[in-house]
Amino acid sequence: xxxxxxxxxAVNGFNVVYQVFEERGKYVFLSENSANAxxxxxxxxxxxxxxxxxxxxxxPELKKQAVTALNKYVLTEQ
Numbered sequence: 343x344x345x346x347x348x349x350x351x352a353v354n355g356f357n358v359v360y361q362v363f364e365e366r367g368k369y370v371f372l373s374e375n376s377a378n379a380x381x382x383x384x385x386x387x388x389x390x391x392x393x394x395x396x397x398x399x400x401x402p403e404l405k406k407q408a409v410t411a412l413n414k415y416v417l418t419e420q
Contacts, residue, residue, distance in 0.1 A: 343363055343365070344363075345361040345362060345363055346362050346363060346364055346369075346415060346416070347361075347362050347411070347415045348360065348361050348362065348374075349362065349371075349407075349411045349415075351371075351404060351407045351408065351411075352403070352404075352407065353380055353404060356380075358373055358374075358375055358380045359373070359374040359375070360372060360373055360374065361374060362411070362412075362415070364416075367386060367387070368384050368385070368386050368395070369384060369385045369386070369387075369412060369416065370382065370383075370384040371383050371384065371385075371408060381396065381399045383395070383396045383399055383400060383404075383408070384396065385408065385409070385412060392408075392409045392412055392413075394408075
């Protein structure tokens with residue numbers, strides 16, 4: 343499966359590259375870093391909002407960065 347886009351996100355003060363894939367309406371952020379410190383996470387679109395599926399893994403800052411990327415790369419490309 344080919345990534346929709348890749349993005350650098352700040353996670354705990356480090357720059358982490360994520361590849362973003364779409365899978366049956368779920369947008370999955372997969373870390374290119376093999377360390378478990380950088381968790382993979384995903385979102386679904388419900389109405390006008392992005393809803394994260396891994397609530398306990400997401401800091402508010404990371405969620406904001408991911409939602410901004412989804413809005414830029416997914417919503418403006420349609």
